[in-house]
Amino acid sequence: METLDCAVIGAGVVGLAIARRLARDGRDVVILESEDAFGTHTSARNSEVIHAGIYYASGSMKARLCVPGRKALYQYCAEHDVKHQRIGKVIVACDDTEIAGLKKYKAQAEANGVDDLRMLDLAELKAMEPNVRCVAGFLTPSTGIIDSHGLMLSYLGEAEDRGAMLALSSPVLGGKVESDGIVLEVGGTEPMTVKCRTVIISAGLKAPDVARSIAGIPAATIPPTFYAIGHYYTLSTKSPFNRLIYPVARPDWLGVHVTIDLGGRVKFGPDFEWIDRVDYQFDETREASFYKAIRHYFPGLQDGTLQPGYTGIRPRITGPGEPVQDFTFHNHSVHGVQGLVALYGIESPGLTSSLAIADHVASLMV
Numbered sequence: 001m002e003t004l005d006c007a008v009i010g011a012g013v014v015g016l017a018i019a020r021r022l023a024r025d026g027r028d029v030v031i032l033e034s035e036d037a038f039g040t041h042t043s044a045r046n047s048e049v050i051h052a053g054i055y056y057a058s059g060s061m062k063a064r065l066c067v068p069g070r071k072a073l074y075q076y077c078a079e080h081d082v083k084h085q086r087i088g089k090v091i092v093a094c095d096d097t098e099i100a101g102l103k104k105y106k107a108q109a110e111a112n113g114v115d116d117l118r119m120l121d122l123a124e125l126k127a128m129e130p131n132v133r134c135v136a137g138f139l140t141p142s143t144g145i146i147d148s149h150g151l152m153l154s155y156l157g158e159a160e161d162r163g164a165m166l167a168l169s170s171p172v173l174g175g176k177v178e179s180d181g182i183v184l185e186v187g188g189t190e191p192m193t194v195k196c197r198t199v200i201i202s203a204g205l206k207a208p209d210v211a212r213s214i215a216g217i218p219a220a221t222i223p224p225t226f227y228a229i230g231h232y233y234t235l236s237t238k239s240p241f242n243r244l245i246y247p248v249a250r251p252d253w254l255g256v257h258v259t260i261d262l263g264g265r266v267k268f269g270p271d272f273e274w275i276d277r278v279d280y281q282f283d284e285t286r287e288a289s290f291y292k293a294i295r296h297y298f299p300g301l302q303d304g305t306l307q308p309g310y311t312g313i314r315p316r317i318t319g320p321g322e323p324v325q326d327f328t329f330h331n332h333s334v335h336g337v338q339g340l341v342a343l344y345g346i347e348s349p350g351l352t353s354s355l356a357i358a359d360h361v362a363s364l365m366v
């Protein structure tokens, strides 16, 4: 049986960031990816926003990893020529009832160490975003946008330069924990059985399923799987916005907000609906609800200008009616298996936090 030092299961942005980090630490890394290309799931189906770190509960892993992750990401992009833009974001209250929500965000952001927020008066708001209907708002200048594919390519390139190997079309089908390592059954065109000193489960939507397929990981430590789909519509006209625009959100997601990609195209979304399997099909019956939600803050939205875009699925480990999970990391102190780190529920802001997540995972391996 072939033996490996370190297997990272999953080549999304988080798995690739971890592979890069471990390869830089001198580990021999193989990335096992079930698809025939890297980054085709959540890492290719998100808003591509570099989040400031505003919304997350104080002390949560999301709060603790987003702010340093964001700072590290800007530096990384500048040093490695990954396309990005510090475009800024305005969070708006559309009527007086939403102002309390706005104030709550500001307090939460400051508690999380986001120290550059600026309340805007109405005249400033009108000058900055003349097409947005609102009564109050604040600017978060450190929010940005990024080419997530370019970022993944850069992480992979660096990992490969340090000797890491990406094995595509190599799904992990199961495995077992042994006294001197973790045996993985890898399928695909060239099936193999490998024994690994260290395994990182970074399989996104499938992370709990992968953990369940490895005998010896106590079932009671593996969280349940829930999926929540989000749709994006694109705007067929020139951008009426200069920055990202976020309305005051609901408790479980950030609302139908405006993002602008690096090509200047405006996207609205994502919305939120629980689903029971990974199916990215676009449900076009959502159009009317998008027009309604967007006109709340952009009354100038013309009929016929929204085009179906794409969907993404949030990897949830808590379900309907339950509090939204935090990023969850299990090492031997949780599941008792030496050499195994499992990541669960790495939804937003996982892209922003990817470098900080990789550092955290490295710290959990010692």
Ligand SMILES: Cc1cc2nc3c(=O)[nH]c(=O)nc-3n(C[C@H](O)[C@H](O)[C@H](O)COP(=O)(O)OP(=O)(O)OC[C@H]3O[C@@H](n4cnc5c(N)ncnc54)[C@H](O)[C@@H]3O)c2cc1C
Pocket: 009, 010, 011, 012, 013, 014, 015, 016, 032, 033, 034, 035, 038, 039, 040, 041, 042, 043, 044, 045, 046, 047, 048, 049, 050, 051, 170, 171, 172, 173, 202, 203, 204, 205, 206, 207, 210, 230, 270, 311, 312, 313, 314, 315, 346, 347, 348, 349, 350, 351, 352, 353
């Ligand atoms: C709608 C939406 C919008 C978002 N917007 C943002 C945003 O603007 N900013 C931000 O910071 N974050 C955002 N996020 C979060 C961010 O996209 C994710 O946190 C990040 O992409 C997760 O990366 P990952 O590598 O963990 O997962 P993935 O990208 O899903 O990668 C997991 C990989 O594991 C592979 N895999 C699965 N099972 C196996 C197996 N058995 N064997 C081998 N490989 C396997 C998959 O094929 C996949 O390639 C958003 C998420 C969603 C859903």
